Amino acid sequence: MTTHLETHEIEWRRVSPRLAVAEIISGTIFWLIVIAAAIGMWALTDWSWGLWLAGAAVVFLILGTIFTIRQVRAYGYQLREDDLVVRRGIMFLRLVSVPYGRMQLVDINRGPLIRALGLSELKFVTAAASSAVVIPGLPEAEAEQLRDRLVELAETRRAGL
Known part of the structure; x- marks a missing residue:
């Protein structure tokens, strides 16, 4: 199984x-x-x-x-039907599943060096204080599109649609 x-x-x-x-x-x-x-x-x-x-x-x-x-090659994410799955780690693989309905905040961060390289960091916060999930190194346009899509999915899941 x-x-x-x-x-x-x-x-x-x-x-x-x-x-x-x-x-x-x-x-x-x-x-x-x-x-x-x-x-x-x-x-x-x-x-x-x-x-x-x-x-x-x-x-x-x-x-x-x-x-x-x-x-960096070990980072990855996948949008699935009900959740976002984030993977990171080499020796200690970490897989985190964040249900769309539990997302409370989707934030984009851009430090000076990351911004100079045209990248962004996407951070998701859920109701649990210790459950912030970060996807670093996204191209700026992809980060903005992903943020908008996740906010849309989170709103529809919370509304029960």
Whole structure:
């Protein structure tokens, strides 16, 4: 017997690969600051562990880039008849089903880097405070269309139509 949330039954819509670019830029900035601080400590105080810390930061930067690319490919969503299913995660796969009638807020967020890449983040809030679901990395037009469609579906489901 199979369930409705099994991944092989659903054709997933993926987020934009440009999300990986935004995530890699953010991660690179962080690790470059760590590397610069470690090299600065080594140069100014002759702290020998500074070079080891800088080397470790370079390794984490490389691994973070690889994992980010794979993580972005793991995001997906599917509009079904009665609910929206969101998938994320590599090692720990998370599938969330949000019934349309339970949606209270559909919000679009655009930070400066994401906006520069023409992307948006769609956030859904339900009655349960801990149930906010986010789909990052949607092209702006797709995010707006999806928001409008979800608001329409939520209104019809709450009205019992």
